[in-house]
Amino acid sequence: MTASPPSALADAPPRPSDAAQPLIPSAAGRRRGGRVAAWIAIGAGILVAALLGVSLFGGQPWAKKAPLDPESAAPDGARAIVQLLEQHGVRVDVVRDTQSALDALHATAATLAMPDSPYLSDARLRAVADAAADAVVIDPRARSLRTLFHDSRPAGFATGALAPACDLPAANRAGVISVAAIAVPGDGVSVCYPSGDAAALLRVDRASGPLSALDGKSLLANEHLAEHGNAALAMNLLGTRATLVWFMPSIDDSDLSAPPTLGSLTPEWVSPVIVLLLVAGVAAGIWRGRRFGPLVEENLPVTVRIGETAAGRARLYARSGDAGHALAQLRHGARGRLARLLGLPPSASAASVADAVAARLGADPRMVHAILIDTVPAGDRDLARLAADLRDLEDAVHAAVRPEGTTNERH
Structure with missing residues (x-):
């Protein structure tokens, strides 16, 4: 075999392995780099959102405040009446445990605003009410009506506005009010704003001072305070003394054997962080929830009978000669x-x-x-x-x- 001349070897094109690699990355490499950069951006966005949520909500309670909470500006909160009372010189002390409420009521002759709470036993509910000079149950239920108002009981809801129709000066000065829940009074219970056999305001005279009950959700709530004489009646009942103790019982203060909830056991910043992570995850899913590139065709195996293969080869041989x-x-x-x-x-x-x-x-x-x-x-x-x-x-x-x-x- 004759060797090739040196000039032919020199002019031969380089083999693929010897060729210089391209300096510009391929399209596949660019796509992989783009996907990696996109996931890095998603992770960074989630981290920034989590840090922002902690900074915004870390020092604030995430859980929605209870209805008639004096610090809530929500439609069902009671912040508006608290501000009115403070503008008229009434000091409002918000307490959230029984011992603080008893200490505040023993320190001075004060008015007590208190809802009926399922976290307190009958004995503790009665003890707090008896410690107040004046007491107003702002969210009465069957238990508090039975325990504190001589076996009174709920009677459903009234429709429209109600007139005082009683000799109570605080009610007569307020005039007509809009109220929803009414109750049937027990023995020795005086009433105002009657509706049939029931009434919207129940009142028991005690040696230490009066004990009243009314539907605060339709009277004291921010969204209803400006209706009719609601604000005037609230001021007349809650502003009779220089100090108002607003007691909002919590589950942590319960004297019952109820287990704590998951929300009370977790730190306050956990809920906003979880919500932000979920929102970020949904946004990332919507953003990246598509096909990565075009569909890829797959060559599937085909089964051919032996006779067809032999006949095909024979025809090829005959055609080629x-x-x-x-x-x-x-x-x-x-x-x-x-x-x-x-x-x-x-x-x-x-x-x-x-x-x-x-x-x-x-x-x-x-x-x-x-x-x-x-x-x-x-x-x-x-x-x-x-x-x-x-x-x-x-x-x-x-x-x-x-x-x-x-x-x-x-x-």
Whole structure:
């Protein structure tokens, strides 16, 4: 073999492995980099949102304040009446546990504003009410009406505005009010703003001072305070003394055996952080919730019958006119079958198979080599003749190996 001249080697194009790598990143690399940068941006945004939530809400209670809470500016809160009382010189002390309420009431003759709370037992509710000079139950329920107002009971709701229709100066000065819940009075309970057998204001005279009950949600709440004479009645009942103790019982102050809730056991900053993380997660899902790139086609395997494959190859060989290649395939199959008949290993060479066939038949090795290896067909006629010789050679070997049968094992 003649070596190539040096000039030809020098002018040969470089191989792909020797070519310089492109300096510009591929499109796939850019897409991967863009996805990584996007997820980094999402993580940074979530972290910033969490830190912002902690800074905004870390020092504030996240849970919604209870209705009639004196520090709540919500529609159902009572911050407006507290501000009115303070503008008229009444000091409002907001307490949220029983001991603080008792201490404030024992320190001075004060008015008590208190809702009926499921966190307090009957004995504790009565003890706090008895410690006040004047007391107003601003959210009476069946338990407080029964315990503090001589077995009074709820009677549903009134419709429209109610007039005082009593001799109580505080009610007469206020005039008509809009109130919802009413109650049927028990023995020894005086009433104002009657509606049938029930009334909106119940009152019990005690030695220490009066004890009143009214529906504060429809009278004292911020959204209803400006209706009719609601604000005037609230001022007349709650502003009779220089100090008003507004008691809002909490679950932490309960004297009952109720288990604490999950909200009372977790820090105040947990809820806003969880909400912000959920919002950030939903936003990220909406932003990135799409397909990454176009659909990819997948080449699925196709099952073809052996007969179709053989026929297809035969048509290709016939169309190409390559008799030598067709004969090579016929010889390869024949040598494999002859090797199995003679007990030769699969790795046996073509010459070894030809020698074994000649030895078995006692034939001229040159003739067997010509049929199995050497002869090159000049055309289709030679191909047909050599194919017949291969078939006859196989039949002869088969008859020599298994003389009792004549079945042809060729496949």
